Amino acid sequence: MESFRLKVFRSVAKNLxxxxxxxxxxxxxPAISKNIQALENEFGLRLFVRRGNRIYLTSAGKVLxxxxxxIFNLQLxxxxxxxxxxxxxxxxxxxxxxxxxxxxxxxxxLSKFNKKFPNIKLSxxxxxxxxxxxxxxxxxxxLGIVEGKIKNKDxxxxxxxxxxxxxxxxxxxxxxxxxxxxxxxxxxxxxxLRERGSGTLEVFEHALKNKKVKISSLNIVMFLGSxxxxxxxxxxxxxxxxISIRAIEKELNEGVLKVLKIKDLQIKRNFEFIRLHGAQTLxxxxxxxxxxxxxxxxx
Numbered sequence: 001m002e003s004f005r006l007k008v009f010r011s012v013a014k015n016l017x018x019x020x021x022x023x024x025x026x027x028x029x030p031a032i033s034k035n036i037q038a039l040e041n042e043f044g045l046r047l048f049v050r051r052g053n054r055i056y057l058t059s060a061g062k063v064l065x066x067x068x069x070x071i072f073n074l075q076l077x078x079x080x081x082x083x084x085x086x087x088x089x090x091x092x093x094x095x096x097x098x099x100x101x102x103x104x105x106x107x108x109x110l111s112k113f114n115k116k117f118p119n120i121k122l123s124x125x126x127x128x129x130x131x132x133x134x135x136x137x138x139x140x141x142x143l144g145i146v147e148g149k150i151k152n153k154d155x156x157x158x159x160x161x162x163x164x165x166x167x168x169x170x171x172x173x174x175x176x177x178x179x180x181x182x183x184x185x186x187x188x189x190x191x192x193l194r195e196r197g198s199g200t201l202e203v204f205e206h207a208l209k210n211k212k213v214k215i216s217s218l219n220i221v222m223f224l225g226s227x228x229x230x231x232x233x234x235x236x237x238x239x240x241x242x243i244s245i246r247a248i249e250k251e252l253n254e255g256v257l258k259v260l261k262i263k264d265l266q267i268k269r270n271f272e273f274i275r276l277h278g279a280q281t282l283x284x285x286x287x288x289x290x291x292x293x294x295x296x297x298x299x
Contacts, residue, residue, distance in 0.1 A: 006068050008035040009047065016055055039064075055098045072141050077282055080216065092121040093284040095116040096141040098148075098199050101271055102126035103249045105161070106145065109292045120284050128225075129199035136274055139291045143285045144274040145292075148199030158289070161296045165204060165267035167260040168231075168248050169240045176240070180261040187217055190228050192241040195223045199269075203212050204242050207267045231257070242267070 012032060022029040047061035057065060079091050089181050089215035095105050102124060110122060125135055129146040136144045137154060144155075151157060167175055167186075175189065183262055199204040201223075207214050221239055224230050229247065230241040235256055251257040 001114055002267060004154050005039050006071065006142050008032055009039055010068050010072065012036060012048070012055075013057055013061060015066075016057075018055070042171050066178040068168075071138050076142070083205060084239055090119040091282075092123070093143070093282065093288060094125070094141040095288070096122050096125040096127070096132040096135050098129045098132055098146045099225075100147065100200060100247060101127055101243050103226075103228060104244065104269065106292070109288070109295050112295060113288055113291050116282070117287065128195065129202070130196045130197035133274060136276060142275075142282055143288065144268070145271060146199055146274055147269050147271050148202045149269075152274075154275045154277055156277050158275075160271045160273050162293065163269050163271055164240050164245045165200065165207075165269060166245050167240050167262055168243055168251075168257050169260050170234055170236075170238065170253050171258045173238045173240075173258075175238045176260055180263055182263045183211060183213065183265050186240075186262055186265075187213070188219055190221045192221055192237075192239045193223050194227070194230070194243075200227070200243065201266060203269045207265065213267060219247065224255045240250045 008021065008025065008027075009026050012018060015021050015024065018029050018036075022032050025032070036047065042074065043060070045060040046058050047064060048055045049058055076092065078139060095106075103126075106124070110124065113120075114122060115209065125132070125141055129148045132141070132144040133152055133155060135141045139151075145160060148149050154176075156201045168198070181189070210289075224233065227243045227247045230243055231251065233239065234241050235251075240260060245259070248257050248259075252259070273292075275285070
């Protein structure tokens, strides 16, 4: 239903390249130019300007891009809700999940959803919680799943499942001879933590703040961009990393990693669905949330 010319414009505007748009839409570059010229003639305005070898949106082009994004998102919602009248569900669902959730939580839910609704096209964007919230606000995804303490007033948060951050270390770590240490002892131990913008680091900092401990007082060796990177580092080093208990089930069972209990410090958190406040919920979104909750309630 979306105007093809508008679709061409969106592709060029987002890529800032006629060549990339042609590749993305599987049409020739002259066809791209023809559609952009037709739009400019229709509105009587320049939508792009060329400077050297690069193109840029004009002020009019930026306005059109904003409206074209709204039209695109409205089209998705329209198609999804019209599909309610069909016996066979079709359409698409764009998901976003923070790294830990994408890697260790959501895969079985994606599988169940795909088996039940094979004609609904799923896509998954993975990134830290800050990136997923930003993608939702920009209309790049329909539903996000994140962790963290900081809430955005423009987003609606719905509880999904509970989780716990634990101090994980190599089973062979000689620096830690006990299975439990006091919080004051933790300060001197070498730590590997998630990067800024991650919900994991945010929750960890919040827990320390409640104990009147500043993260700057810790012996932080480095920040890494994923839980998987932290796990691999811990296997060959004597550092400690704070990560989801869900992420190390295999390593605990195989005796590769162990959990170090920190006296008087228990870090609980929630994984939450996020949607735009006031936005109409897609039929596929509601179905996905229901399947996800049912899957983990049954475990």
